[in-house]
Amino acid sequence: MSAQDANLAYVPTWCPGCGNYGIFNSLKKAFATLELDLEQTVLVNGIGCSSKIGQYINCYRIETLHGRSLPVATGVKLVNHNLTVIAEGGDGDGMGLGMGHFVHTARRNLDISYFIHNNQVYGLTKGQTSPTSEPGMFTKFTPPPLGNVERPVNIVDMAISLGASFVARAYTGNMPHLADMMVQAIRHRGFAVVDILQPCVSFNAINTYAWYQQRVRTIAADHDPSDRERAKSLAGLWGDEIPVGVFLREERPTFADSLAQLKEGPLTEQPVTGINITGLMEELT
Amino acid sequence: MKSDFSCLFAGEAGYGVMSAGSTVAKAAGRNNLWTFVVNEYPSLIKGGLNTCLVRLAAEPLQAHEEAIDCLASLSQEGMEQNYSRLQPNGLLIADASLAVDSTRLAPGVRVYQLPLLQKGSGDVAKIMSNSAMLGAFCAVSGFPIELIEAVLADEFKPEVFEKNRVLLRSTYEVALPQAAAATFPLPFSQAAARPMLINGNDAISMGALQAGCKFAAGYPMTPGSSVLTYLADNGPAFGLVFKQAEDEIAAINMLIGAGFAGVRAIGSTSGGGFSLMVEALGFAALAEVPLVMVNAQRGGPSTGQPTRTAQADLAFVLNASQGEFLRIVVAPGDIEECFYETFRAFNLAEKYQLPVIILTDKYLADSSATHPFFKTEGLAIERGKLADAAWLAAHQPYKRYEFTAGGVSARALPGTAGGRHIATSYTHGEDGFYSSGNYEYAGSEPEVTVKALDKLFDKEPHILAELEAVRLYGPETAELTLVVWGSTKGAALEAMTLAQAAGISVNVLQVVYLSPFPAAAVTEVLSRSRQTLLVEGNKTAQLGGLIRMHTGIQIANRYLKYDSRAFTPSQILLKIKEVLA
Numbered sequence A: 001m002s003a004q005d006a007n008l009a010y011v012p013t014w015c016p017g018c019g020n021y022g023i024f025n026s027l028k029k030a031f032a033t034l035e036l037d038l039e040q041t042v043l044v045n046g047i048g049c050s051s052k053i054g055q056y057i058n059c060y061r062i063e064t065l066h067g068r069s070l071p072v073a074t075g076v077k078l079v080n081h082n083l084t085v086i087a088e089g090g091d092g093d094g095m096g097l098g099m100g101h102f103v104h105t106a107r108r109n110l111d112i113s114y115f116i117h118n119n120q121v122y123g124l125t126k127g128q129t130s131p132t133s134e135p136g137m138f139t140k141f142t143p144p145p146l147g148n149v150e151r152p153v154n155i156v157d158m159a160i161s162l163g164a165s166f167v168a169r170a171y172t173g174n175m176p177h178l179a180d181m182m183v184q185a186i187r188h189r190g191f192a193v194v195d196i197l198q199p200c201v202s203f204n205a206i207n208t209y210a211w212y213q214q215r216v217r218t219i220a221a222d223h224d225p226s227d228r229e230r231a232k233s234l235a236g237l238w239g240d241e242i243p244v245g246v247f248l249r250e251e252r253p254t255f256a257d258s259l260a261q262l263k264e265g266p267l268t269e270q271p272v273t274g275i276n277i278t279g280l281m282e283e284l285t
Numbered sequence B: 001m002k003s004d005f006s007c008l009f010a011g012e013a014g015y016g017v018m019s020a021g022s023t024v025a026k027a028a029g030r031n032n033l034w035t036f037v038v039n040e041y042p043s044l045i046k047g048g049l050n051t052c053l054v055r056l057a058a059e060p061l062q063a064h065e066e067a068i069d070c071l072a073s074l075s076q077e078g079m080e081q082n083y084s085r086l087q088p089n090g091l092l093i094a095d096a097s098l099a100v101d102s103t104r105l106a107p108g109v110r111v112y113q114l115p116l117l118q119k120g121s122g123d124v125a126k127i128m129s130n131s132a133m134l135g136a137f138c139a140v141s142g143f144p145i146e147l148i149e150a151v152l153a154d155e156f157k158p159e160v161f162e163k164n165r166v167l168l169r170s171t172y173e174v175a176l177p178q179a180a181a182a183t184f185p186l187p188f189s190q191a192a193a194r195p196m197l198i199n200g201n202d203a204i205s206m207g208a209l210q211a212g213c214k215f216a217a218g219y220p221m222t223p224g225s226s227v228l229t230y231l232a233d234n235g236p237a238f239g240l241v242f243k244q245a246e247d248e249i250a251a252i253n254m255l256i257g258a259g260f261a262g263v264r265a266i267g268s269t270s271g272g273g274f275s276l277m278v279e280a281l282g283f284a285a286l287a288e289v290p291l292v293m294v295n296a297q298r299g300g301p302s303t304g305q306p307t308r309t310a311q312a313d314l315a316f317v318l319n320a321s322q323g324e325f326l327r328i329v330v331a332p333g334d335i336e337e338c339f340y341e342t343f344r345a346f347n348l349a350e351k352y353q354l355p356v357i358i359l360t361d362k363y364l365a366d367s368s369a370t371h372p373f374f375k376t377e378g379l380a381i382e383r384g385k386l387a388d389a390a391w392l393a394a395h396q397p398y399k400r401y402e403f404t405a406g407g408v409s410a411r412a413l414p415g416t417a418g419g420r421h422i423a424t425s426y427t428h429g430e431d432g433f434y435s436s437g438n439y440e441y442a443g444s445e446p447e448v449t450v451k452a453l454d455k456l457f458d459k460e461p462h463i464l465a466e467l468e469a470v471r472l473y474g475p476e477t478a479e480l481t482l483v484v485w486g487s488t489k490g491a492a493l494e495a496m497t498l499a500q501a502a503g504i505s506v507n508v509l510q511v512v513y514l515s516p517f518p519a520a521a522v523t524e525v526l527s528r529s530r531q532t533l534l535v536e537g538n539k540t541a542q543l544g545g546l547i548r549m550h551t552g553i554q555i556a557n558r559y560l561k562y563d564s565r566a567f568t569p570s571q572i573l574l575k576i577k578e579v580l581a
């Protein structure tokens, strides 16, 4: 499989220069590297500029509601664990409306990869504050003089605390590295979060390519991702230096591993006919 | 001879009042009597008054009556609240510690005060009080004690059974000399086959398992939760996975994921939870993902009355979510319909690729009745248009949302070769692609929008054609036609029988499917009715409004009840007489 196999004939509608192109190309590259069977792959999106990626990638896709990609992905994975399930969406989608789902999906550790296009702003609705926006940022909803006064969510730090078993960060300005993070996340058996730093050229004048370029630092090769404490302290870094790479990798049983019903194979393959409920009726006599 | 007998068991939560009631009901059911059991309880864990009404008859029962022949109470409040329900010559069984106000009793009521409440610390002592209560009940009513013993022997482990049996017997012996050689007013004879004692939620859960449902998700909310509890307990043996979700929004979205991936899935909630699911309901409809959702109504609005009944969510579930789309709303009227309509709901959801809402209420969900085993022969699973690899190979390029005559297009499940597509919450054309703002659709958006919406509604006539959406009971024409939906069916049918016995000709029109609305069938019945009476458990006559909207027919008379309790046959009979007077 080549990166082209995942292409559809549709033309992406992102603004020229948008970081989403880098994510799109990296995802296709990751699919090719993994030689994923695209018929057995499901991409689950939320709603946002970011989430439109599902419109352009040729696997099975379900474009859900704003903020709801993770519960839909959970349903897909629980009933057919043979599928490769990837959820994808924006920082607003995942950390705003979808925050509750993020918390609980991380706790659950299902084998789902979750790629967050973190442009630190609401793109599709044309420039409002996001839960990851920088303090002081002026947006349509946090105009001057005050600007944004809330502390941003640190996605990596949260994901580690909540129990995601693979946590990484990447930057769209370094596509080979981003594709590699995606590959590792998809390979990982468990809930794998990649916080993808993505410039929005139309509505985020702060976190630009140049801004990221100055700050992004690849995590040192001697970092041991199984060291949770070290991962946590690395995750705390955000500012002049922003680490990218794999923070945490833990091998843990997934939620689905605990279910005896799945031992015989996915629920999608279980017979729906020939069911006998006589025993249930007898129990009520 | 009286044709029915009702006993109300009353006590604080934690004293086993409800299990006392179901023990009596099971014992009766195993011996050719029919029962109807209604539990009333406040939303409290400890304390508060719980009551269990057991109504027994030689004929099948579909409702309760407020009037009771026997009141057995372990608490003062249980008596205070129910004195007036006790009929002349009735029986009052009360713990010895309670103060009976005989001035509030009907003439001829016999009072038995006995040591029922078990001393001793802990919940075990408390809950055994119900065995003492049952012993007293058998002694004073003539209900055969050995039938109760037989049920207890099945329900308990031997040591526990023995303790309860001793208490049952000893209280019986103490009470017997005080009782005037009672004979129970209904005949017992051993049934050839034991029937079930089953409530609406059990029946729905069984219907789901019979239909091959393999996934359930939800968040607890009375009175919807017991479907989830049932499936959590019994589902695994049928290969079903139940997932408790972080909230109802997550629950419905998990179900949509499961449905998209190709598994039959069910959720169950009450109005508050359903409110949270509303946005995703439209998503399921537009993405054409099969979905089955139970909304067991309780008192509202808002948190409302968690443990009380109402029929006030009809307009809400019919209209919930923005935009216009087709949904199926079915309101089973009894336990039988809970089972078979749930089974059918899964077929409908898959055949027509849309959400099906099963609308019940606390009264139906939670009340039990004696019921023979469901007949499952001939129940056929219909999965609708599923595209397999061979079909897909012959139909490339595959269009998930192909515009077809009946609005239904072939569904490819993830993992099927040749079926890759996008399912989406955006308005879309045949290929599922977003029709708004994309270059490829720029010129054709209005046209695609119309086709996309028409596609959803093109299913409607086919659905109506295959459904028995209304049911008429009683004579084809009558002096008065009662118009009902949902659990009101039971009380209405009994009221019809009572009216007939009083020489009044009544029939009952039950609207089983509220969406798509069976306008032609309703018009057909109502246009030949002489007089009509709408009987609904809400304040604003929601079914009445719906009928008016779809048929232009205004139902002349209304009996609306929104006091948090269900209709009884006698109440409806009074109203019938009033209307025809």
Ligand SMILES: Cc1ncc(C[n+]2csc(CCOP(=O)(O)OP(=O)(O)O)c2C)c(N)n1
Residues within 6 Å of the ligand: A047, A048, A049, A050, A051, A066, A089, A090, A091, A092, A093, A094, A117, A119, A121, A122, A123, A124, A125, A130
């Ligand atoms: C329930 C709901 N609320 C609001 C919206 C409008 N909306 C669409 S996308 C979006 C925010 C997008 O921000 P983000 O998730 O960060 O994605 P981006 O566009 O930045 O990639 C909002 C608020 C919606 N579609 N649904």
Ligand code: SF4
Residues within 6 Å of the ligand: A013, A014, A015, A017, A018, A019, A020, A049, A050, A119, A123, A124, A199, A200, A201, A202, A203
């Ligand atoms: S608004 Fe921002 S995120 Fe959206 S497409 Fe344009 S540049 Fe990209």
Ligand SMILES: [Mg+2]
Residues within 6 Å of the ligand: A048, A090, A091, A092, A117, A118, A119, A120, A121, A122, A123, A130
């Ligand atoms: Mg964003």
